[in-house]
Amino acid sequence: MIELRGVGHRYDARVALHPLTLTLTERRIGVVGSNGSGKSTFARLLNGLLLPTEGQVLVSGLDTRRQGREVRRRVGFVFQNPDHQIVFPVVEEDLAFGLKNLGLSPAETRARIDEVLGRYDLGAYREHPSHLLSGGQKQLLAISGVLVMRPEYVVFDEPTTLLDLRNRNRVMEVIRELPQQVIAASHDLELLADFDRVLVFESGRLLADAPPAEALARYRERMA
Numbered sequence: 631m632i633e634l635r636g637v638g639h640r641y642d643a644r645v646a647l648h649p650l651t652l653t654l655t656e657r658r659i660g661v662v663g664s665n666g667s668g669k670s671t672f673a674r675l676l677n678g679l680l681l682p683t684e685g686q687v688l689v690s691g692l693d694t695r696r697q698g699r700e701v702r703r704r705v706g707f708v709f710q711n712p713d714h715q716i717v718f719p720v721v722e723e724d725l726a727f728g729l730k731n732l733g734l735s736p737a738e739t740r741a742r743i744d745e746v747l748g749r750y751d752l753g754a755y756r757e758h759p760s761h762l763l764s765g766g767q768k769q770l771l772a773i774s775g776v777l778v779m780r781p782e783y784v785v786f787d788e789p790t791t792l793l794d795l796r797n798r799n800r801v802m803e804v805i806r807e808l809p810q811q812v813i814a815a816s817h818d819l820e821l822l823a824d825f826d827r828v829l830v831f832e833s834g835r836l837l838a839d840a841p842p843a844e845a846l847a848r849y850r851e852r853m854a
């Protein structure tokens with residue numbers, strides 16, 4: 631469970647998120663809103679990438695401000711652009727990088743890497759240069775790099791925006807199948823249509839917090 635207690639965020643004088651209190655328990659939670667409404671700010675607060683300028687974010691009871699490292703271990707974060715996430719020149723090295731800090735045996739490291747490569751059809755690309763993968767494969771590699779860490783929660787910031795239709799459908803399916811609690815900020819309303827709960831932001835305030843049919847209808851109405 632992720633809890634926000636009076637959480638607000640400002641960048642210098644600009645308020646990006648007005649204080650809000652929320653408890654996130656549903657398995658798949660979508661976050662939608664116009665450009666600049668505060669979605670990315672909200673997403674980044676959930677794993678301590680950003681610290682709130684007001685209030686407290688608690689992840690399984692851990693405070694992102696005081697227990698940042700433990701929080702980041704539990705909350706995986708998938709960026710919109712996989713090029714910002716993939717740091718090593720070879721696929722396997724990229725996946726092994728985060729695992730090094732977990733103190734796993736070489737056999738366990740290998741098993742985890744094999745598992746994600748198999749699951750996302752990247753097995754033939756183990757020794758492939760990461761930057762030569764297609765956009766869709768890069769997104770799957772970025773997601774794999776998060777999942778090998780076995781996080782309890784996965785936060786996505788615009789996971790489908792840069793993808794063609796086939797890859798977008800694939801990523802939608804990947805998200806649908808994840809056993810973890812997922813929080814996804816997106817402009818892709820279809821992605822969020824079968825989520826359990828959708829938060830609609832407008833100018834840094836929560837405009838709606840409801841099941842997708844109701845929340846997305848409210849959003850469409852505001853955007854009309």
Ligand SMILES: Nc1ncnc2c1ncn2[C@@H]1O[C@H](COP(=O)(O)OP(=O)(O)OP(=O)(O)O)[C@@H](O)[C@H]1O
Pocket residue numbers: 641644645646663664665666667668669670671672
């Ligand atoms: N690093 C920053 N420094 C200053 N202002 C920022 C910074 N990041 C975001 N902002 C401002 O905070 C507000 C919320 O931005 P945020 O990126 O959270 O919105 P968003 O809903 O994710 O937008 P988009 O859909 O365009 O990605 C905007 O007014 C934005 O200009």
